[in-house]
Amino acid sequence: MTTPLRLFLVDDEMPALRRLEDVLHDCASECPIEILGTATNGVSALAQLAEADADAAIIDIQMPQMSGIELARELQSLSQPPAVIFATAFEEYGVAAFEVRAVDYLLKPIRRERLLDALNRVAEMRAAQAQAEPASHARSHFSVTERGRLHLIPVAEARYLKAEQKYITLRTREREYLLEDSLTRLEEEFGSRFVRIHRNCLVARDSLVGFEKMPSNGGETHWVAVLKDVPERLAVSRRQQHVIKEFKKNG
Incomplete structure (x- = not known):
């Protein structure tokens, strides 16, 4: 057919x-x-x-x-x-x-x-x-509408995707955008490009520089991800700390 x-x-x-x-x-x-x-x-x-x-x-x-x-x-x-x-x-x-x-x-x-x-x-x-060529079903761009203006953001420019309330924060080198999407659906679509470090966060594999330990308020330390061209540090949950081991192994 x-x-x-x-x-x-x-x-x-x-x-x-x-x-x-x-x-x-x-x-x-x-x-x-x-x-x-x-x-x-x-x-x-x-x-x-x-x-x-x-x-x-x-x-x-x-x-x-x-x-x-x-x-x-x-x-x-x-x-x-x-x-x-x-x-x-x-x-x-x-x-x-x-x-x-x-x-x-x-x-x-x-x-x-x-x-x-x-x-x-x-x-x-x-x-x-x-x-x-083999078929690819993943998008090449995210579409974001701000104040009536459409922005097409190349997926390759995304540093991380973070779920916050009803929206996903899309971070590029220059700035943040808000997506109306599901983090789970984005992970299914772009799993080869992003890795989950927390239940609310996916980071771009090619933007991942390494991991650091930082002190918590209670005196304990916790792992954070360090990304290229992004000043903020992103928390790595205990459940996802296997990502750190895989990074060290492949690095």
Whole structure:
């Protein structure tokens, strides 16, 4: 059985989105699809696509806040960007679409045959990529929204992830960000990159410099982790002190 193409749709006009969904369903008998989600502007689409595992995004071009061309350019920063198919009523953006590596450029009203050609092209690209490299399901970026502005933080820049009440503190070399996520889920997704040192804290393996003993208030000492480029010391729980032994063994 053919794995459905995972699609994400972006258009600022709801009737256009509904029409696109109808044409896609007409194509499904020849090219199975799964619609992961929709967005009515580029900013929202970028945030969702940073989290989604989409094979392709079908994107309108003239949209408020962020144009389809700008969105496609931003998507290229992802480690596994979706293929881009533009769907627009305007012919004059063809050169710009080529510059952002669009798979196809469809003019509205979209015909089933043209859309099916574009989907088959994406399916062929996906099959070629699957043969060339192993699949990776971990994100390359964390998406953080602050005061209406979207930040894409490369996972490689994270020094630690610490659970605090309802949020996760994401620490980079420069500053802290707040994530709405679960530490357990993050550990499952990024277990090869991070190691748990406490029930509320994961640290990046490549940022770990070593461990130190520090005095506690009661006069006893406890272990803390020392991280590269981060001044604070992070407590290591007794349950996780095997990490210290493994670090010394591998170091």
